[in-house]
Amino acid sequence: MTLKELLDGIDARTIPLEILEAPEYCNYSTYKAAGWTLVVFDDCHSWDYIEVAESPAGERWEYEIHKPDFELCDEEKLIHWYRPAHTEDWGYTS
16 A cells, blocks of 8 residues: 555545544654554644654655655655645544
C-alpha cells in the first residue's frame, strides 16, 4: 500500500485509524493505520501537517520545511499538503 492509498483509505473511513498519542497544544500526536505510523504536528489545537510517515516496511518520509516543492518526492508532497477529510477521526474537535 502506498502512502496515498493509506491516506485515501483513512479519508474514506475504510482504513481504521488508531490514536496512540492524542493531539496536544503545539506538539506531536502519533497514529497507527494498516501498519503505518504517522506523526502529526498540532499547531494551537489545529491540524498542521504530517511530520513523519513510516511504512510497515520501514520506509520513512519526514516533513522538509525549507525544501522547495519541486525538489520534493511524491510522498514528501503528500505529507506537506495533505489535509484530512475528517479531522475528528484524528482527535481534533475543530
